[in-house]
Amino acid sequence: MKAMLLLDIAPIGNSPLHLTDLPLPEPGPGEVRIKIACCAICRTDLHVIEGDLPRQKLPIVPGHQVVGVVEKLGPGCSRWKPGQRVGVAWLRHTCGKCRFCTAGKENLCASTLFTGYHADGGYAEYTVAPEAFCYEIPAAFSDHEAAPLLCAGIIGYRALKRCNPQPGGRLALYGFGSSAHVVIQIALHRGCEVYVVTRGEKHRELARRMGARWVGETAEEMPVKADSAIIFAPAGELVPPALEHLEKGGALALAGIYMTDVPPLDYERHLFYERDVHSVTCNTREDGRELLAEAAAVPLRPHTTVYPLAEANRALQDLKNDRINGTGVLDCTNL
Numbered sequence: 001m002k003a004m005l006l007l008d009i010a011p012i013g014n015s016p017l018h019l020t021d022l023p024l025p026e027p028g029p030g031e032v033r034i035k036i037a038c039c040a041i042c043r044t045d046l047h048v049i050e051g052d053l054p055r056q057k058l059p060i061v062p063g064h065q066v067v068g069v070v071e072k073l074g075p076g077c078s079r080w081k082p083g084q085r086v087g088v089a090w091l092r093h094t095c096g097k098c099r100f101c102t103a104g105k106e107n108l109c110a111s112t113l114f115t116g117y118h119a120d121g122g123y124a125e126y127t128v129a130p131e132a133f134c135y136e137i138p139a140a141f142s143d144h145e146a147a148p149l150l151c152a153g154i155i156g157y158r159a160l161k162r163c164n165p166q167p168g169g170r171l172a173l174y175g176f177g178s179s180a181h182v183v184i185q186i187a188l189h190r191g192c193e194v195y196v197v198t199r200g201e202k203h204r205e206l207a208r209r210m211g212a213r214w215v216g217e218t219a220e221e222m223p224v225k226a227d228s229a230i231i232f233a234p235a236g237e238l239v240p241p242a243l244e245h246l247e248k249g250g251a252l253a254l255a256g257i258y259m260t261d262v263p264p265l266d267y268e269r270h271l272f273y274e275r276d277v278h279s280v281t282c283n284t285r286e287d288g289r290e291l292l293a294e295a296a297a298v299p300l301r302p303h304t305t306v307y308p309l310a311e312a313n314r315a316l317q318d319l320k321n322d323r324i325n326g327t328g329v330l331d332c333t334n335l
């Protein structure tokens with residue numbers, strides 16, 4: 001099969017993904033083989049490729065927002081049938097037994113493994129995944145619409161849970177990339193007012209078009225304080241102003257898997273009056289199922305820019321340079 005393979009950590013500007021012929025992967029016990037239709041790209045792929053995250057499996061096929069069709073069952077599989085459409089996301093293994101797994105917090109399990117990081121992912125024609133970690137894709141979505149939901153959607157959904165905006169409440173979004181453009185649709189559907197802070201003019205235009213109450217370049221310009229806020233940009237320097245522009249009793253969620261250092265906080269200005277900060281660490285499978293159900297009910301419509309699989313380097317360069325509105329998706333049936 002064809003795959004875009006990362007041999008070693010390197011800046012994305014060097015085009016480190018190589019179109020390679022790999023053997024067709026064989027599903028092990030409890031795994032299914034999936035013929036991939038498409039795979040959305042994510043900032044986490046950049047963090048894996050450029051070495052912001054500790055190095056794991058190398059070489060690696062990145063990609064963790066995979067939509068495709070079950071093609072072959074490994075030994076002991078019973079959940080899916082060949083021909084069924086499924087999605088594969090970042091989380092692909094937990095122990096199932098520890099105090100976190102048994103308390104509904106499997107995202108915090110010490111044995112978590114991730115797609116496109118510990119095991120080959122979706123920048124390829126085929127992949128294998130544990131059947132217990134595949135999602136059913138609602139019929140409401142095309143393959144290309146479904147792919148962004150599998151990380152941008154799920155992580156956005158978990159970030160919403162962590163800062164808990166109420167109907168009629170004000171939600172501020174810092175950064176307006178892939179995940180934020182999904183979150184705004186859920187938040188508006190729930191009856192929230194949405195305020196968007198982002199540097200990119202194209203991103204501000206999209207946010208306005210999608211129904212943001214207010215759009216601007218910095219928190220200081222925001223006309224009101226938010227009840228809830230989410231920082232999507234991996235920029236720690238956004239934390240103090242986001243907290244300063246949070247209403248008393250408000251909550252801030254940090255949605256990234258990676259963030260640059262957070263500057264010192266002033267207790268009175270940034271934290272007092274019961275303002276809470278929550279990080280977001282991956283997601284549970286329950287989050288994924290809830291997001292897919294709510295997304296189908298909205299129904300949510302991701303904006304996508306489609307690239308051929310072989311142009312994964314260019315797609316990620318566009319992501320890094322904020323040139324993509326919505327989500328970039330690799331068409332894995334088109335080389």
Ligand SMILES: [Zn+2]
Pocket residue numbers: 094095096097098099100101106109110111
């Ligand atoms: Zn566990």
Ligand SMILES: [Zn+2]
Pocket residue numbers: 042043044045064090151152
């Ligand atoms: Zn992701």
